Amino acid sequence: MLHQQTIEQLRALKLVGMLHALEQQQAQPETYELPFEQRFAMLVEQEVLYRENRRLNRLLKEAKLRVQACVEDIDYRHPRDLEKSSMAALAQCGWIRNAHNLCITGPTGCGKTWLACALGNQACRQGLSVRYLRLPTLFEQLRIAHGDGSYPRLMNRLLKMDLLILDDWGLQKMTASQRQDLMEVIEQRHGQRSSLIASQLPIEHWHEYIGEATLADAILDRLLHGAHRLKLSGESMRKQHSEAIGGDANSHNSVTA
Structure with missing residues (x-):
């Protein structure tokens, strides 16, 4: 009893x-x-x-991370200018707690999204709130929010996230309303919360991508000032992985034929 x-x-x-x-x-x-x-x-x-x-x-x-990834599984064998010491420092998540930003750039297939999600996963494991969004998806959510009256609620959610991951930065040309929305997001998070930008577009072309000089200056000043940067290089990891699989298959076929 x-x-x-x-x-x-x-x-x-x-x-x-x-x-x-x-x-x-x-x-x-x-x-x-x-x-x-x-x-x-x-x-x-x-x-x-x-x-x-x-x-x-x-x-x-x-967080809705795009891929399942963790920092312990990072491949340092692939030549892409990724240093263990830099990733070890970023994995401590002090930059997030200090409301600093991180920009990951590099060619298609070099693992930008994977690394962004690995750092997002690490932040979650340390009790920090994270939200992953492709930039086109963010713009679409903001467009809908303007129309149905949920814009203040959406902006409040975005502001509260300790880390906002914006992937596929620079894929599509921005409209005037999208530039204004991006400015509002970056402005409200500036100095309060961290943002991680993943883009195949080099940082030196971001001003041209945003399009309007005044807003571009304001956005990039807030986004890049004191930001950490990872500039990746090298061939596509997807391509090498496919070739490796193909090579293994051919070797297997030649042995068993």
């Missing part, structure tokens, strides 16, 4: 991790040979772990 009452109280208090740990202890009678303090510490530890995992899952779901 007392045990059932305890279970109900744990559920009422939403101590799910502690409840599961208690059930595990009951299923393992040898656990009761341990001192009470140690068994209680195990219950608390499981509750903390449960809450951390639940929060991480929520943050990853909200």
Whole structure:
């Protein structure tokens, strides 16, 4: 009776991790040979772990990262001017906590999106909120928000994110309204939250891409001042991966033919 009452109280208090740990202890009678303090510490530890995992899952779901990637799986063998020391520093996420920006540029297929998502994943694992968006998708969401009256709510969500990842920067020419919307997003986040830009367009061409000199100056001043930069190079990793798969297949066929 007392045990059932305890279970109900744990559920009422939403101590799910502690409840599961208690059930595990009951299923393992040898656990009761341990001192009470140690068994209680195990219950608390499981509750903390449960809450951390639940929060991480929520943050990853909200982030909507384009690919599953983590910093531990970064390929440094592919020649693309990516230094371990730079990535190790970025993986600590201090730049996010200090509201600094990061710009990742390089040719198609060099892994810009993958690296952006890996850093987004790392930020989530450190308890930071992240949102991944392709720049064309952001512009479309803002266009719809202007029309249905949800613009203030959308801007509030964008402002609250510790890290906003904007991928595919520079793929499509901006309209006047898109330039204004981008200025508003960058302005509201400037000095408050971090933005990560991933683009195959070199930074020296961003002013021309934005199009209107006054707004371009204002946007880039806020975006690039004090920003961290990763300038990747080299051949497409997708191409080399495809060639490697093809080579393995040909080797296999030649052996088995």
